[in-house]
Amino acid sequence: xxxxxxxxxxMQARVSATRTRFCLQKQVLVSNNGKSNNNNxxxxxxxxxxxxxxxxxxxxxxxxEKVSEIVKKQLSLTDDQKVTAGTKFTExxxxxxxxxxxxxxxxxxxxxxxxxxxxxxxATVQQAAELIEELVQEKTT
Amino acid sequence: xxxxxxxQMQRSFSIELPKLVPLQLPSRMETHLWYxxxxxxxxxxxxxxxxxxxxxxxxxxxxxxxxDELQKNALLARTLVRTTIARYQTNNAVDPRxxxxxxxxxxxxxxxxxxxxxxNDPPLHFNISxxxxxxxxxxxxxxxVGIDLEDKERKIKHDVLTLAERFYSTDxxxxxxxxxxxxxxxKEFIKLWTLKEAYVKALGKGFSAAPFNTFTIQSxxxxxxxxxxxxxxxxxxxxxxxxGLLELAGSHYxxxxxxxxxxxxxxxxxxxxxxxxxxxxxxxxxESIFL
Numbered sequence: 001x002x003x004x005x006x007x008x009x010x011m012q013a014r015v016s017a018t019r020t021r022f023c024l025q026k027q028v029l030v031s032n033n034g035k036s037n038n039n040n041x042x043x044x045x046x047x048x049x050x051x052x053x054x055x056x057x058x059x060x061x062x063x064x065e066k067v068s069e070i071v072k073k074q075l076s077l078t079d080d081q082k083v084t085a086g087t088k089f090t091e092x093x094x095x096x097x098x099x100x101x102x103x104x105x106x107x108x109x110x111x112x113x114x115x116x117x118x119x120x121x122x123a124t125v126q127q128a129a130e131l132i133e134e135l136v137q138e139k140t141t
Numbered sequence: 142x143x144x145x146x147x148x149q150m151q152r153s154f155s156i157e158l159p160k161l162v163p164l165q166l167p168s169r170m171e172t173h174l175w176y177x178x179x180x181x182x183x184x185x186x187x188x189x190x191x192x193x194x195x196x197x198x199x200x201x202x203x204x205x206x207x208x209d210e211l212q213k214n215a216l217l218a219r220t221l222v223r224t225t226i227a228r229y230q231t232n233n234a235v236d237p238r239x240x241x242x243x244x245x246x247x248x249x250x251x252x253x254x255x256x257x258x259x260x261n262d263p264p265l266h267f268n269i270s271x272x273x274x275x276x277x278x279x280x281x282x283x284x285x286v287g288i289d290l291e292d293k294e295r296k297i298k299h300d301v302l303t304l305a306e307r308f309y310s311t312d313x314x315x316x317x318x319x320x321x322x323x324x325x326x327x328k329e330f331i332k333l334w335t336l337k338e339a340y341v342k343a344l345g346k347g348f349s350a351a352p353f354n355t356f357t358i359q360s361x362x363x364x365x366x367x368x369x370x371x372x373x374x375x376x377x378x379x380x381x382x383x384x385g386l387l388e389l390a391g392s393h394y395x396x397x398x399x400x401x402x403x404x405x406x407x408x409x410x411x412x413x414x415x416x417x418x419x420x421x422x423x424x425x426x427x428e429s430i431f432l
Contacts (some may be wrong), residue, residue: 062232087207089205091205092211093206096289097295101304104304105298116352120348120349
């Protein structure tokens with residue numbers, strides 16, 4: 001079984017006045033028998049840090065994919081309209097009502113609530129995924 | 142192999158087009174509403190001409206749209222803004238390509254008049270909105286304007302009352318929950334959406350300046366198409382802003398919000414609606430049905 005590994009460590013620092021979160025993320029690609037395979041295993045190593053200190057990082061691939069699915073459904077996209085982490089909702093023709101429905105879809109999927117001001121600041125799939133992970137994390141800590 | 146919309150533009154021949162027909166400015170009492178139906182604009186050479194009016198950054202933005210239809214509508218939106226504003230410049234013929242735009246500190250687009258030192262015309266305000274099938278631009282003088290469009294038949298994928306409870310004010314939720322027919326309820330939800338959105342856009346201070354659940358827009362019984370804007374907590378209603386809601390092209394709700402100019406004594410909104418194909422034709426829509 002041929003396996004190839006591709007690992008990358010991505011870290012994004014964002015410091016806010018009140019608190020920041022630190023997280024180290026590793027992405028590992030596994031392929032079987034030379035067949036291309038879309039399994040992405042991502043490991044996130046979270047160190048417990050003092051509550052005040054943390055740095056938020058790029059969202060997990062899995063979250064990005066779930067967000068993309070919800071966006072595609074809400075906007076009734078065709079197959080040739082590709083959605084990636086960096087895609088802006090406006091580039092897909094989403095108007096403000098679409099964005100609100102996307103936010104509701106995300107809230108339902110992930111069991112979270114987004115404050116309206118933060119929800120309206122979301123412009124890309126990546127930003128939505130990051131906010132979701134932040135809110136999910138808050139729920140569980 | 143599919144070619145992109147813009148590369149088709151590059152390859153078609155451009156035709157000689159007539160000059161833009163000048164327009165008379167709106168009076169202080171009026172809002173001018175211009176719209177384009179993308180389905181009526183099919184000529185590739187006309188679209189190529191339009192693409193030549195855009196600034197490099199506008200062209201980039203058009204290209205970033207994912208899909209041919211979306212690119213075409215983005216192109217039409219910028220073309221509508223540039224040609225319409227250029228036509229109102231009564232003193233000197235203004236080439237729509239030379240217009241410059243900037244954003245206010247909250248991100249609302251406005252015309253940058255720095256190159257037109259001799260411009261004696263009163264300041265023009267504009268705002269655009271578009272859906273899959275309609276592109277519109279509202280124009281006023283002296284007072285800020287905001288417009289919003291929605292397709293009347295637009296499907297809401299979530300429960301309307303759940304959405305309202307989440308985003309609208311208490312009084313608006315009450316109003317919507319008294320409507321027994323779900324289809325009528327959906328339509329009223331959308332009408333309210335366009336009115337609220339038009340207000341936020343007219344205000345021009347970004348979403349956080351006026352979250353939807355902090356204000357109520359209610360129709361004023363007895364007046365022809367009038368609405369009141371009231372604050373959620375205090376229930377104070379102010380007359381600083383005027384609203385109009387129209388049906389456009391038989392298919393859309395169009396909401397318009399303008400600042401109430403003391404000079405016109407709070408008269409009801411007057412809207413002149415015109416359908417256009419830039420450089421080709423204008424049509425005056427004589428019946429504006431206020432809803």
